Amino acid sequence: MTQGKSLPDLADVRKEIDQIDQQLHQLINQRAKCAQQVAQVKVAEDGKDAVFYRPEREAQVLRAVMERNQGPLSNEEIARLFREIMSACLALERPIKVAYLGPEGTFTQQATLKHFGHSAISVPFAAIDEVFREVEAGAVDYGVVPIENSTEGVISHTLDSFMDSGLQISGEVVLRIHQHLLLGENTRPDKISTIYSHTSSLAQCRKWLDAHYPGAERVAMPSNAEAARKVKSEWHSAAIAGDMAADLYGLKRLAENIEDTPDNSTRFLIIGRETVPASGDDKTSLMISMRNLPGALHQILEPFNKHKIDLTRIESRPSRSGAWNYVFFVDFNGHIDEARVQPVLKEVGENAADMKVLGSYPQGVL
Numbered sequence: 001m002t003q004g005k006s007l008p009d010l011a012d013v014r015k016e017i018d019q020i021d022q023q024l025h026q027l028i029n030q031r032a033k034c035a036q037q038v039a040q041v042k043v044a045e046d047g048k049d050a051v052f053y054r055p056e057r058e059a060q061v062l063r064a065v066m067e068r069n070q071g072p073l074s075n076e077e078i079a080r081l082f083r084e085i086m087s088a089c090l091a092l093e094r095p096i097k098v099a100y101l102g103p104e105g106t107f108t109q110q111a112t113l114k115h116f117g118h119s120a121i122s123v124p125f126a127a128i129d130e131v132f133r134e135v136e137a138g139a140v141d142y143g144v145v146p147i148e149n150s151t152e153g154v155i156s157h158t159l160d161s162f163m164d165s166g167l168q169i170s171g172e173v174v175l176r177i178h179q180h181l182l183l184g185e186n187t188r189p190d191k192i193s194t195i196y197s198h199t200s201s202l203a204q205c206r207k208w209l210d211a212h213y214p215g216a217e218r219v220a221m222p223s224n225a226e227a228a229r230k231v232k233s234e235w236h237s238a239a240i241a242g243d244m245a246a247d248l249y250g251l252k253r254l255a256e257n258i259e260d261t262p263d264n265s266t267r268f269l270i271i272g273r274e275t276v277p278a279s280g281d282d283k284t285s286l287m288i289s290m291r292n293l294p295g296a297l298h299q300i301l302e303p304f305n306k307h308k309i310d311l312t313r314i315e316s317r318p319s320r321s322g323a324w325n326y327v328f329f330v331d332f333n334g335h336i337d338e339a340r341v342q343p344v345l346k347e348v349g350e351n352a353a354d355m356k357v358l359g360s361y362p363q364g365v366l
């Protein structure tokens with residue numbers, strides 16, 4: 001093979017990589033030692049109540065990484081690497097335990113890893129209210145639950161769980177959802193008569209299924225991961241699930257990215273027991289109960305408009321306290337500690353039968 005003059009010598013470049021790796025190695029351990037010192041300070045200041053995971057600081061670190069990035073690695077790629085370094089540093093301070101809506105292989109597990117990195121201990125639970133209970137009981141430090149999908153809308157189970165809970169939202173993570181048609185190794189693609197998946201995944205791929213498998217029966221399963229597990233041993237069926245489930249059960253991807261909308265994504269919330277200080281770019285979630293009187297919704301919205309606070313979402317759910325009373329879930333940009341936000345909270349609070357701050361937390365970075 002002829003080589004251009006300008007090409008460097010392979011051995012030389014590898015030598016340079018070895019040297020850089022040595023420096024990186026040293027620096028990463030130096031950083032880890034700093035994290036240990038931070039932990040000592042936290043324990044000295046707060047003793048048993050010391051909080052090691054600091055979402056606002058993590059968001060600031062990741063934002064700074066992305067802002068100063070010059071490439072060639074993309075912002076997302078470089079932030080993912082720093083995400084894992086911080087995850088390892090936090091585990092050194094204290095290993096944290098995170099409950100997620102399982103089973104293993106779900107998108108919620110993927111979101112958990114994206115948010116906390118691979119050094120957190122993550123534990124699957126079968127239902128959203130179990131995740132809430134585990135965090136409330138102190139059996140785990142944090143929980144991860146889905147809250148809304150861009151195609152399917154809100155996950156009402158999660159909203160309802162907040163009605164009975166004193167937990168705080170400490171973060172959010174948005175995951176691009178790619179669905180694949182998965183087969184066990186003995187399945188013949190032309191013999192597929194049943195397709196299993198979670199109802200919302202079936203809905204997200206409805207047009208694709210109508211076009212490609214109009215005759216196959218669509219069967220709802222408790223989760224995509226369950227669907228993937230089931231088809232492993234069946235020769236006439238396929239599952240719709242994501243990468244984690246495909247890898248976990250060793251399934252073939254017959255068709256990839258079959259979701260009907262290309263920007264299909266799901267937002268997940270991190271729930272915990274502590275409030276989170278402002279990070280500089282935050283969101284707040286409120287739960288507001290209103291009596292069923294004319295103009296109730298207007299009374300909620302008006303103060304946001306008056307004080308120019310951006311509402312990002314509003315959902316209503318029937319209240320459990322009586323027919324035709326409603327609970328509104330409202331998200332807006334800003335932190336409750338910001339001076340510009342306080343008059344809004346005061347005014348909405350005066351109009352509402354009840355108002356609860358579900359949390360102020362950093363906007364999802366990755």
Ligand SMILES: O=C(O)C(=O)C[C@]1(C(=O)O)C=C[C@@H](O)C=C1
Nearest residue numbers: 038052053054057058086089090
């Ligand atoms: O700054 C802190 O409070 C730390 O504990 C350090 C550190 C980090 O590695 O940068 C680790 C864990 C926290 O969640 C936030 C940041």
